[in-house]
Structure formats: C-alpha cells, structure tokens
Amino acid sequence: MYKLDKVKKTSPLSSLFIRFCILTSFGILHAESLGKTVLLSAFEGPAWTVQTRTGRATSFITPGFEGGNALRVQARGPSFRLLPPAPIAIQARTRSISLRATGTGKRDVLFVIVRDAFGQEQTVRLGLLDFRDPKILTADTSRLAQMVRLENRGITLIALYLVPANPDDDCQITVAELKALVEEPFRTPADPFGPAAAP
Numbered sequence: 593m594y595k596l597d598k599v600k601k602t603s604p605l606s607s608l609f610i611r612f613c614i615l616t617s618f619g620i621l622h623a624e625s626l627g628k629t630v631l632l633s634a635f636e637g638p639a640w641t642v643q644t645r646t647g648r649a650t651s652f653i654t655p656g657f658e659g660g661n662a663l664r665v666q667a668r669g670p671s672f673r674l675l676p677p678a679p680i681a682i683q684a685r686t687r688s689i690s691l692r693a694t695g696t697g698k699r700d701v702l703f704v705i706v707r708d709a710f711g712q713e714q715t716v717r718l719g720l721l722d723f724r725d726p727k728i729l730t731a732d733t734s735r736l737a738q739m740v741r742l743e744n745r746g747i748t749l750i751a752l753y754l755v756p757a758n759p760d761d762d763c764q765i766t767v768a769e770l771k772a773l774v775e776e777p778f779r780t781p782a783d784p785f786g787p788a789a790a791p
Contacts, residue, residue: 627687632680632749633770635661643673643751647759654766657692657726662768670759673705674752674767681748684774685738689749690730692769695721700763702729703753708737709745715753721765733772 635653640663642649647669656662665674689704700721708714714736718729738746756763 627773628776629771629773630682630684631770632682632689632772633676635663635768635770639663640677641675642667643675644669644671646670647672656768657694657766660768662766664764664766665754666762666764667754667756668759668762669756671756672754674754676749676751679707679748679750682746682772682774684746684776685744686736686747687734687773687775688730688732689716689718689770689772690728691718691752691767691771692726692728693718693721693765693767694726695723696762696764697722697724698761698763699757700765701755701757702765702767703755704731704733705750705753706733706736707748707750709740709747710737712737713750714747718752726768 635656637653639653640651642651642665644667647667649665649667649669649672651663651665651674653661654664663674665672689706693702698721702718702721703715704718705713705715716731716733716736718731733747736747738744752767754763754765
C-alpha cells in the first residue's frame with residue numbers, strides 16, 4: 593500500500609514550477625477566450641480571378657456548401673494564384689485563416705499568400721485537397737510579423753495559391769467561407785464605482 597506519510601515534500605523549485613504551469617494554462621485558456629472569427633470573403637461578385645504563368649484555368653461563382661456562395665476553379669498546370677477583387681486587409685492580430693473546401697481526391701495543395709507587417713509576402717500552407725467531401729482547412733498565421741514598433745498593422749490576404757499534384761491532369765477545387773480567427777483587443781472593464789472623486 594502507498595502511504596501518504598512517506599510522500600516526500602516538494603522542494604520550493606518544484607512548487608514554483610507547478611505554479612508556473614497552472615498560470616500558463618490559465619493564460620492560454622484566457623487568450624483563447626479573446627479570439628473571434630471574422631468573415632473575409634463570402635465569394636459574392638465580382639468574382640475572384642485566376643493568375644497563371646503557364647497552363648489554363650477558369651473560375652466562377654457557384655452555390656456554397658451550406659448556403660451562400662463558393663468559388664470553383666478548374667485548372668491544368670503547375671501552379672495558380674486565386675486573386676480576390678482587391679487585397680483583404682485584416683485590421684487585427686490574426687491567429688489563423690480558414691476556409692471550407694472540396695478537392696478531387698488527388699494530392700493537390702492549397703496555400704494562402706499574405707503580406708505581413710513589414711510588407712513581405714509570406715506563403716502559409718492550408719493543406720492537402722486529397723478529399724471530395726467538404727472539409728475545413730486552416731493556415732496558422734500566428735507566427736507572422738503583425739506588429740512594428742508595438743503598432744499593430746495586421747496582415748493582408750493577397751491570394752490563395754493552388755499547386756496541383758500533377759500539372760498534366762485536370763484539377764478542380766471549390767472553396768467557401770473564407771474566415772480569420774483574430775484576437776480581440778483587451779478592453780479595461782468599466783469601473784462600477786465611477787471615476788474617483790476630485791481631492
């Protein structure tokens with residue numbers, strides 16, 4: 593039998609480590625509660641366009657998976673940029689960008705191209721399109737530069753980037769519900785007692 597009187601007392605260092613773990617966990621949970629999801633594009637007109645150096649592609653708006661609209665792209669070639677009507681600036685610190693998509697069951701890959709706070713283009717992987725039923729793909733943007741000299745400039749979505757598994761085969765994808773998970777700015781709660789009285 594395990595007896596409690598034989599348990600060794602924890603050292604001060606162990607106690608500090610345990611407290612650190614608890615506080616860190618609380619901080620992570622608190623940070624999650626500060627996030628909110630914003631819609632970046634509902635794929636309404638004008639339509640997105642497809643840019644390619646070689647190959648061919650067409651894009652058009654089609655009914656979405658759960659109402660609304662979706663963007664369908666049919667292409668053949670090595671790579672394609674799917675461009676919104678205008679770059680989409682996100683005016684808050686962005687943790688992730690996501691969308692709902694369908695592929696053709698091949699190992700085509702979808703990326704998101706964003707401009708960071710320093711004006712540099714960054715390519716972040718959304719995921720493989722090796723499925724046919726609608727699925728949500730998410731790109732982690734939390735490590736991108738989004739602040740300069742403590743000024744929050746956010747990021748700007750430039751394009752989606754499609755790389756087919758085989759450039760000689762037809763590739764078709766459908767994407768909808770382009771969203772971003774952003775951090776809400778911290779707001780000081782109102783003082784229930786009102787402003788302090790003047791001396």
